[in-house]
Amino acid sequence: MGKTEMICDCDIIHKDIVDSVRNKLIDEDVLLSMADFYKILSDSTRIKIINVLYEAELCVCDISVLLNMTKSAISHQLRNLREMNLVRARKQGKEVYYSLSDDHIRKVFDMTREHIEERANETEC
Amino acid sequence: MGKTEMICDCDIIHKDIVDSVRNKLIDEDVLLSMADFYKILSDSTRIKIINVLYEAELCVCDISVLLNMTKSAISHQLRNLREMNLVRARKQGKEVYYSLSDDHIRKVFDMTREHIEERANETEC
DNA sequence: TTGACAATTGAACAGCTATTCAACTATACT
DNA sequence: AGTATAGTTGAATAGCTGTTCAATTGTCAA
Numbered sequence: 001m002g003k004t005e006m007i008c009d010c011d012i013i014h015k016d017i018v019d020s021v022r023n024k025l026i027d028e029d030v031l032l033s034m035a036d037f038y039k040i041l042s043d044s045t046r047i048k049i050i051n052v053l054y055e056a057e058l059c060v061c062d063i064s065v066l067l068n069m070t071k072s073a074i075s076h077q078l079r080n081l082r083e084m085n086l087v088r089a090r091k092q093g094k095e096v097y098y099s100l101s102d103d104h105i106r107k108v109f110d111m112t113r114e115h116i117e118e119r120a121n122e123t124e125c
Numbered sequence: 126m127g128k129t130e131m132i133c134d135c136d137i138i139h140k141d142i143v144d145s146v147r148n149k150l151i152d153e154d155v156l157l158s159m160a161d162f163y164k165i166l167s168d169s170t171r172i173k174i175i176n177v178l179y180e181a182e183l184c185v186c187d188i189s190v191l192l193n194m195t196k197s198a199i200s201h202q203l204r205n206l207r208e209m210n211l212v213r214a215r216k217q218g219k220e221v222y223y224s225l226s227d228d229h230i231r232k233v234f235d236m237t238r239e240h241i242e243e244r245a246n247e248t249e250c
Numbered sequence: 251t252t253g254a255c256a257a258t259t260g261a262a263c264a265g266c267t268a269t270t271c272a273a274c275t276a277t278a279c280t
Numbered sequence: 281a282g283t284a285t286a287g288t289t290g291a292a293t294a295g296c297t298g299t300t301c302a303a304t305t306g307t308c309a310a
Contacts, residue, residue: 010186010196011285012220018187021180025191026238033241034234035172042164043298047156055146060257061135062143066150071135073299075258085244094256094307104240109159111236113151115229116158135256168268185287198269200288219277219286251310258305266297275288280281 040084041108045069045077050100050109053087057099165209166233170194170202175225175234178212182224 041047045067052058052066060078064071078098081087088101100106166172170192177183177191185203189196203223206212213226225231 010189012184012186013190014184014187017181017183018190021177021183021187022191024180026176030238030241030245031172031176032169033245034237035167035169037237037241038163038172039167042160042167044157044160045298047160047163051151051156052146055149056142058142058146059139061138062146064135065138065143066147070300071257072259072301076298079258091257091306096257108236108240111233112159112162113155115233116155116162120155120158170268195270196287197271197289201268204288216277216287221287253310254308256305256307259303261301261303263300264298266295268293268295270293271291273289273291275286277286278284280283 037084040080040086041112043077045073046081049074049077049081050086050105053098053100054106054109057090057097059095059097061095063098162209165205165211166237168202170198171206174199174202174206175211175230178223178225179231179234182215182222184220184222186220188223 041050048067049063052063058066060071060074063078064074067074078087078089082089085101086105087098090097090099166175173192174188177188183191185196185199188203189199192199203212203214207214210226211230212223215222215224
């Protein structure tokens with residue numbers, strides 16, 4: 001019964017609990033998308049870009065100065081953020097201005113920030 | 126004035142905007158902690174572990190069966206999750222039972238899930 | 251048209267990380 | 281004590297990813 005191939009070599013599996021949990025699991029595609037969503041925010045350069053765009057619409061040049069990184073490095077990461085629909089681009093003359101694509105990312109950002117700063121206070125003791 | 130070393134080679138920097146943004150930026154340590162927080166959730170195996178522990182306290186064996194992965198792989202990732210205080214371990218006899226360490230991770234998980242599923246609906250058209 | 255510059259792109263490289271494998275620890279049972 | 285099993289650990293490997301560098305595109309101005 002169950003999987004044809006069992007990688008695990010255990011005897012003590014709590015069959016009833018395992019079966020119960022299995023029925024409640026989230027669809028794997030959704031889980032993978034969630035992981036991808038977190039992944040895009042898990043890089044220090046990208047989170048810094050989100051942070052500066054949180055405050056204003058900026059061109060690649062401005063972001064480069066604020067982060068003290070090359071335009072190339074910034075441009076590569078902006079591409080990733082754009083592909084995940086976290087930022088949008090607006091071209092005006094030679095420059096391209098970037099901004100956060102919607103308010104959802106702001107909420108996620110705020111929430112995580114609060115979480116981190118709470119944790120920082122907790123560990124003070 | 127400004128940084129001693131300028132990596133960026135731009136001329137058109139919007140000095141007023143850049144200065145204004147710079148004053149509002151979040152402390153770098155907090156940003157790095159936020160990135161680390163996202164990083165721990167950005168792996169498919171870890172997010173699956175969170176998902177199963179969301180439903181019940183489980184031993185390593187149970188998790189291995191549910192994810193169809195070796196105990197070693199699961200154990201390595203549980204270690205990462207433990208170090209980030211996302212899960213806690215309770216030893217009972219030979220087995221070690223894992224559970225989510227608090228409700229905060231549940232809220233973050235729920236929120237992201239909603240976000241992903243909304244996005245999935247939007248892109249249906 | 252020519253020159254200058256903002257921005258993008260692709261290839262290469264270096265650093266990181268998840269899984270595998272084997273060895274090991276700890277606990278329970280006989 | 282001896283055996284079996286749950287779980288952990290460290291080293292090695294393979295795959296992924298962020299930055300750099302050089303080349304290129306697109307736009308503006310003379």
